[in-house]
Amino acid sequence: MKRSIILFVLGITFGVFAQSPPPPTIQTTLPTTATVSTQAPVDIEFILDASGSMAAMVGTESQMDIAKKSIKETIATIPANVAVALRVYAHRIPKSDKEGSCKDTELLVPFKPLDVVSFSALVDSLKPTGYTPIAYSLKTAAQDFVGKESQHVIILVSDGEETCGGDPVAEAKNLLALGFKVTIHTIGFRVDAKTKAQLMAISNATGGLYFDAADAASLTKNLMTATQRAALLNKPAENVRGQEIRGGDQYNSAVPIQTGIEYRLDHHQKMDQYDYFYVDLKKGQALIVTLATMDKGIAISEDGKATEDENPASGVRFMNSQFEEIKKGWANGKHAQEEVSVVATKDEKIYLLIGSESSTIHKDSPFKITIKNLYDANQGKDVGDTIDNAVDVTAGNYPENWISDTEDKDFYRFAVKGGSPYSFSGTPKGPTSELTLKVYDTNRVQVASETSPTAAATVQLQNIVPQTDGTLYLEVNGFDRTAGIEAVNYSLNITGTAAAAPPGPQATTPEAGGAPTDSTTIVPTPTQPPAQTQGTLGGINLKDNTILLYGLIGLAGLILLVLIVLVIVLVLKRNKAS
Numbered sequence: 240m241k242r243s244i245i246l247f248v249l250g251i252t253f254g255v256f257a258q259s260p261p262p263p264t265i266q267t268t269l270p271t272t273a274t275v276s277t278q279a280p281v282d283i284e285f286i287l288d289a290s291g292s293m294a295a296m297v298g299t300e301s302q303m304d305i306a307k308k309s310i311k312e313t314i315a316t317i318p319a320n321v322a323v324a325l326r327v328y329a330h331r332i333p334k335s336d337k338e339g340s341c342k343d344t345e346l347l348v349p350f351k352p353l354d355v356v357s358f359s360a361l362v363d364s365l366k367p368t369g370y371t372p373i374a375y376s377l378k379t380a381a382q383d384f385v386g387k388e389s390q391h392v393i394i395l396v397s398d399g400e401e402t403c404g405g406d407p408v409a410e411a412k413n414l415l416a417l418g419f420k421v422t423i424h425t426i427g428f429r430v431d432a433k434t435k436a437q438l439m440a441i442s443n444a445t446g447g448l449y450f451d452a453a454d455a456a457s458l459t460k461n462l463m464t465a466t467q468r469a470a471l472l473n474k475p476a477e478n479v480r481g482q483e484i485r486g487g488d489q490y491n492s493a494v495p496i497q498t499g500i501e502y503r504l505d506h507h508q509k510m511d512q513y514d515y516f517y518v519d520l521k522k523g524q525a526l527i528v529t530l531a532t533m534d535k536g537i538a539i540s541e542d543g544k545a546t547e548d549e550n551p552a553s554g555v556r557f558m559n560s561q562f563e564e565i566k567k568g569w570a571n572g573k574h575a576q577e578e579v580s581v582v583a584t585k586d587e588k589i590y591l592l593i594g595s596e597s598s599t600i601h602k603d604s605p606f607k608i609t610i611k612n613l614y615d616a617n618q619g620k621d622v623g624d625t626i627d628n629a630v631d632v633t634a635g636n637y638p639e640n641w642i643s644d645t646e647d648k649d650f651y652r653f654a655v656k657g658g659s660p661y662s663f664s665g666t667p668k669g670p671t672s673e674l675t676l677k678v679y680d681t682n683r684v685q686v687a688s689e690t691s692p693t694a695a696a697t698v699q700l701q702n703i704v705p706q707t708d709g710t711l712y713l714e715v716n717g718f719d720r721t722a723g724i725e726a727v728n729y730s731l732n733i734t735g736t737a738a739a740a741p742p743g744p745q746a747t748t749p750e751a752g753g754a755p756t757d758s759t760t761i762v763p764t765p766t767q768p769p770a771q772t773q774g775t776l777g778g779i780n781l782k783d784n785t786i787l788l789y790g791l792i793g794l795a796g797l798i799l800l801v802l803i804v805l806v807i808v809l810v811l812k813r814n815k816a817s
Contacts, residue, residue: 281391343372499608503603507539550598557590667727677714
């Protein structure tokens, strides 16, 4: 069928999720429902890599200079009530003294309310120098924390793996073992696969997140995201719904997403910026995204500072494999929920962009992905949308079929015996939906057509009798008179005696107990119409009772007219005689 778009009311009736092959596993870090603590204060400690490799150039700037700028831009967004610390490693002792360099870690700024000027000055003074003692720095960080009541968030930025023989994952776990409430987020700046794996393992050990930064922009963005997450940990909040997830920054880094799971982003989303996900759809499958909002929205200033507000919103854009927008939708206001959906017109990768061109999105806004099979005639696939690719069916009842929009059509093909009657009926399932049925003969000449007399009414084409063995084609079209509803779900019933199937794909019956496949038609139990007396009109035999009725009415009228004429003649003769 030709498919364009399918609006979100469809999703209200979907009760079964598609069993499609699962995409690669997506890591999540929080349980489906988590209640955020509002009791313990939150502090943030930056641990910055100043090892010799940070001297590497990226264009005209060193990695160290880029990191300095990103740190300084990020701290400007931290609320004044959040205590911030800075620990640095490998900034004083050169690699010529490995033993000393592997112990080179220093708390430059202890936990206290942030003084942006002095903090920035200390960052500017750093020079890339030694080895990479990540494990020793995490071990020493335990001395930085004041008490075990606070929620400590460490944001570790590094361009390389541990080079001093320590085990940073074990040290991360040890912080928890010591009783500290600590979460470590790691950011890999232009790292290789091995370093990425180690940094990810560190963050996973404490329930934190790993962020990948390939350039200055992504480093700054990820630093701000990690910082915003930490700064909002102690906010008053309702129950948070959904598993955390992060999409790609563009199409080529889009992340596959599973169906049937409620998600939420792991970061706030700026206006007109998006997280990129994708799903692979088969022709005739509907992709539904359910958007929801909670009680709080988010405002993000130009300098990246996030402040909660009373205007929650969420949004999604659907893009096809050519990166063209198919559709978009929104949910606005507190505790809003909207369903937005599209139907695949072919086997295709569909991209989902979570975000909005007109609103910022709070990270706690949940969304859910569902796939619904809009297949026809028990075929396990979408039937043909032209007479040339009509699908073979047999007599019987087909309860679940779909017309996806006003341009869509379903075409079926039925092998018939000459002289046998055939009837077709279709019933739209929506209260405001209507159907049109058309039948074509073997030569593809239209011989009958009928439209639902009213919304939701059954439309019938009865007692169509071909004179010779051959084929009848059935076209089904549908529409809905309600604004914003384009899809039509309908049932179809065919009665008549099937002849040998015409050349081409054949309707088949699955083996006992077997499920239908894409090449299988489930043959319903046929039902026979009552015996009829047939007449002939234009090569198609019709029930002759109708013709007889019209003949009798015509004859009666003719007799009445003759009697009237005779009466008039008799009256005139009498007048003349007198």
